[in-house]
Amino acid sequence: MSFVYMKILESRPERYDIGMGLLTLGSLSKIKQQIANHAQPGNQVLDLGCGTGTLAKMCIDRGALVTGVDSNSGMLAVAKRNSPTANYLNISLSNLDEHLEDESFDIILSTLAFSELTRAERIHVMKQIKRVLKNGGKVLIGDEIIPDNFPAKCFYYAFRLPMRLLTWIMTQTTTNAIPSFEEEVREAGMKIVNSKSYMWGMFLLLEIEK
Numbered sequence: 204m205s206f207v208y209m210k211i212l213e214s215r216p217e218r219y220d221i222g223m224g225l226l227t228l229g230s231l232s233k234i235k236q237q238i239a240n241h242a243q244p245g246n247q248v249l250d251l252g253c254g255t256g257t258l259a260k261m262c263i264d265r266g267a268l269v270t271g272v273d274s275n276s277g278m279l280a281v282a283k284r285n286s287p288t289a290n291y292l293n294i295s296l297s298n299l300d301e302h303l304e305d306e307s308f309d310i311i312l313s314t315l316a317f318s319e320l321t322r323a324e325r326i327h328v329m330k331q332i333k334r335v336l337k338n339g340g341k342v343l344i345g346d347e348i349i350p351d352n353f354p355a356k357c358f359y360y361a362f363r364l365p366m367r368l369l370t371w372i373m374t375q376t377t378t379n380a381i382p383s384f385e386e387e388v389r390e391a392g393m394k395i396v397n398s399k400s401y402m403w404g405m406f407l408l409l410e411i412e413k
């Protein structure tokens with residue numbers, strides 16, 4: 204399984220959710236529901252790289268107030284249809300400094316968006332997360348990583364490299380599986396309180412606090 208194909212799906216926002224459902228055999232939706240289960244009624248939730256707003260909708264269904272950030276206006280147009288009561292910001296994750304107030308969110312979430320950033324951007328976003336998270340708040344980030352164990356790593360590269368080339372040909376962009384996600388979180392001064400891997404070690408969900 205490779206998430207590189209995501210970039211192709213993102214250029215077709217209407218088909219993104221169906222495509223991701225097929226690609227992950229329904230796992231992504233289940234992981235998102237586990238993430239959304241952390242949201243409590245009245246919580247201020249921030250979804251970074253919210254895409255088509257499926258995670259935002261799950262949180263809103265639990266009574267939370269959601270702000271979704273994404274730079275792809277096509278994805279946001281679908282999000283607004285899926286979850287019209289969320290507040291959406293059509294900005295880059297590199298510009299959170301200018302748009303979000305200090306200590307304004309109880310929960311900050313992100314799925315499959317960090318792998319579209321460079322390492323420097325991820326560290327910058329992580330520092331912004333620390334700034335806008337309320338004391339006692341919680342961060343859940345799930346994303347594509349390079350698996351640790353040797354057989355999974357071989358399978359991953361055998362599948363990923365041709366997909367990466369295909370994706371580049373079709374979209375002139377690609378994703379960057381995160382080689383040392385946990386190290387980056389610590390570098391940004393945050394604390395990992397739980398970590399769980401999914402999809403044969405290719406997807407890591409981190410629960411993080413200040």
Ligand SMILES: C[S@@+](CC[C@H](N)C(=O)[O-])C[C@H]1O[C@@H](n2cnc3c(N)ncnc32)[C@H](O)[C@@H]1O
Binds near residue numbers: 254272273278315316
């Ligand atoms: C693979 S999609 C994931 C969408 C959604 N979180 C999900 O799990 O279905 C990645 C999303 O991150 C957004 N994204 C990538 N880089 C971004 C950036 N620098 N600023 C804002 N959004 C970004 C893309 O536009 C896209 O909607």
